[in-house]
């Protein structure tokens with residue numbers, strides 16, 4: 001199916017999200033799913049980004065605001081903890097940074113080419129005015 | 131009836147395994163997908179979905195990819211409602227005949243459509259589905275414009291907005307007609323459940339969606355979906371814009387049960403002036419010129435009037 005040209009489709013064609021059978025999708029986390037080559041999960045939109053979010057877990061309170069408001073399923077939450085960002089699917093919108101309530105923020109935007117380690121080392125201090 | 135998913139707080143909600151995938155082609159900061167995620171994650175039951183043509187359909191089914199981890203029907207601009215109603219009818223027929231392969235599963239039937247697809251072109255099809263009381267949920271992703279084709283006005287576009295087919299200029303303040311009261315029209319079908327939701331108020335939204343899933347019969351949901359591209363604001367501000375829309379009461383959050391029982395579900399502690407909502411969006415920027423400034427006052431009066439109306443409906447219980 002993945003190799004069928006767009007004009008070679010038959011009416012009623014079907015794309016499969018997974019290889020084989022999954023009985024309980026809602027109970028299967030992404031890392032345990034057998035994604036088919038037709039699932040957009042296997043693709044990347046990383047090259048859309050001009051800026052990228054960097055996550056500093058030292059300040060994170062695991063409130064999960066970033067998880068619920070990320071439009072691109074790019075905040076990885078496991079066992080009620082925020083554990084990182086899916087950089088293949090993040091489009092760099094910056095919503096997660098805006099909704100992060102900590103002071104200083106646990107997420108900040110940087111130019112796409114910035115070095116993550118250097119930015120983490122220079123993380124801004126608490127803003128006393130807030 | 132299957133058991134309702136327990137979602138006490140956001141931490142618990144965040145253990146959900148998303149059934150909507152990334153690397154779809156929606157704009158950065160698009161609210162459509164925030165709404166879709168909150169709806170899909172509100173249940174663990176199987177899903178039978180459909181979407182009318184519009185940003186959501188076009189951007190999540192770009193060959194060779196699908197972004198949906200559930201049965202999902204790619205259909206026309208006007209008829210996601212009837213496509214999903216058809217699937218629901220077939221399911222019921224098979225159930226009656228005892229021919230379901232897995233009769234113990236409880237699929238939920240949900241159709242999505244933009245405001246163009248719902249307030250305009252698919253209007254009569256949705257009305258039919260609601261009138262026949264199919265056991266399904268219809269969700270409008272209301273960004274008040276035909277976003278996917280470049281910003282033409284729809285009957286959901288509010289007065290004074292500048293759009294490609296109702297542009298503002300020296301002789302016009304933009305859109306001339308007021309937004310259609312789709313919630314009122316759908317409630318007048320006397321369907322079991324009608325609700326307006328906003329993704330910033332996720333708890334209110336998830337509660338309403340779960341109520342909708344637990345309802346036997348037709349459910350209509352209108353979801354406010356701020357569009358960074360057509361409302362003209364920075365993608366990072368999608369949630370701030372959604373906050374302004376609910377807290378200025380431009381998009382009041384309420385539900386209607388059986389067409390009679392109107393309940394306001396969110397009363398902002400600090401109501402924000404409508405002017406702030408308008409000022410945050412490029413589509414209204416001309417309203418701040420002297421020539422059109424009177425429109426801002428009229429906007430506030432209209433919103434106040436609508437809020438008073440909703441309060442009266444709530445009180446009257448009719």
Ligand SMILES: Cc1ncc(C[n+]2csc(CCOP(=O)(O)OP(=O)(O)O)c2C)c(N)n1
Pocket residue numbers: 183184185186206207208243244245246247248271273275276277278279284
């Ligand atoms: C019958 C038909 N007419 C016109 C179109 C072109 N068309 C595709 S999407 C769209 C606009 C969709 O607007 P809306 O329903 O508000 O969804 P949005 O893109 O704003 O989410 C139009 C006019 C079409 N696909 N089919």
Ligand code: SF4
Pocket residue numbers: 052053069070071072073074075085089090091092093094095096097159
């Ligand atoms: S920048 Fe946007 S897409 Fe990327 S993780 Fe943050 S909210 Fe998600």
Ligand code: SF4
Pocket residue numbers: 059060061062063064065066067082096099100101102106107
């Ligand atoms: S919003 Fe900020 S504090 Fe909350 S989970 Fe995300 S990174 Fe952590």
Ligand code: SF4
Pocket residue numbers: 155156157159160161162185189273277278356357358359360
């Ligand atoms: S144009 Fe608007 S509705 Fe369409 S994908 Fe972009 S932000 Fe979303």
Ligand SMILES: [Mg+2]
Pocket residue numbers: 184244245246271272273274275276277
């Ligand atoms: Mg629209």
